Amino acid sequence: MKKILLILLILLTLCLFLASCNNTPSDTDTSIDTITDTSTDTDTNTDTDTSTDTNTETDTNTDTNTNTNTETDTNADTNTDTDTETDTDTDTNTDTSTDTEADTDTDTDTDVDDNRVQAPNITILDYNFNEVALDSLKGKPIVLNFWASWCPPCKAEMPDFEEAYQLYGDEVLFVMVSHLAWGNDTVERAKAFYEQSGYTFPVYFDAKSEGYEKYGINGIPQTFFIDKDGYIQSYVPHMITKDELFRAIEEIK
Numbered sequence: 001m002k003k004i005l006l007i008l009l010i011l012l013t014l015c016l017f018l019a020s021c022n023n024t025p026s027d028t029d030t031s032i033d034t035i036t037d038t039s040t041d042t043d044t045n046t047d048t049d050t051s052t053d054t055n056t057e058t059d060t061n062t063d064t065n066t067n068t069n070t071e072t073d074t075n076a077d078t079n080t081d082t083d084t085e086t087d088t089d090t091d092t093n094t095d096t097s098t099d100t101e102a103d104t105d106t107d108t109d110t111d112v113d114d115n116r117v118q119a120p121n122i123t124i125l126d127y128n129f130n131e132v133a134l135d136s137l138k139g140k141p142i143v144l145n146f147w148a149s150w151c152p153p154c155k156a157e158m159p160d161f162e163e164a165y166q167l168y169g170d171e172v173l174f175v176m177v178s179h180l181a182w183g184n185d186t187v188e189r190a191k192a193f194y195e196q197s198g199y200t201f202p203v204y205f206d207a208k209s210e211g212y213e214k215y216g217i218n219g220i221p222q223t224f225f226i227d228k229d230g231y232i233q234s235y236v237p238h239m240i241t242k243d244e245l246f247r248a249i250e251e252i253k
Helices: 002-022 150-168 188-195 210-214 242-252
Strands: 124-127 131-133 140-145 173-178 203-205 222-228 232-236
Touching: 002 232, 124 210, 140 150, 150 242, 173 188, 222 242, 232 242
Parallel strands: 140 173, 173 203
Antiparallel strands: 124 131, 124 203, 140 222, 222 232
16 A cells, blocks of 8 residues: 555656646756556465364373282191090908908999989779879889770770780789870770770779879870889880880880
8 A cells, every 4th residue: 555655656746847847948858757667566475374282181090909918827726635644553452361251242233324214103093993003013024004995096006915915924014004084984984995805914094193194194005114123214105016015025024
């Protein structure tokens, strides 16, 4: 823009000069002024801003904490105490006397099982209604059986008891007690069953229910095997088989 104004100013000055020349008559001055002003202004402004901002932030945090604590405590305490004491006392006393007396003492000690159970004493009635204490029968092994005339298992095992009585009757006491605490059994019914069956083993009656209470009868038949000293060796809380019966008798006789 400044250059254009400059050109215009020069042209204006030239016109004024020519005009002044035309106003002077006496002077013939031919002046040809050629002003050529060629101005080529080339302004090339190329602004290229290339801004490349690359911000790459990579944070890699790898924390690996491995704590391995291995504690092994092995305590092996072995204490072996062996105390061996051997005391041998040998006393030899020899007395020689001129006494014509000979004393011979023979003591036989038999270890007794402290876990043995004494058979409870009960008072029962024999066939003729006489009272009999079970303790009064000590001295022989006893087969004590509780039965009732209405009891099918009792009836089923009685032939085996009859056979055992015929075989062991001289060595073992058979105490066949009619159990009257349950059912509708009576002495009369028990006697009738016994007589009709033709058995020969002794029959007793638990009229006072002492056997029921003292022997803890919770079912019949039940059989107890008592040795000659009055201790219970075994018992069968149900119908007994012939083999069981004979084996148990052999153990107490």
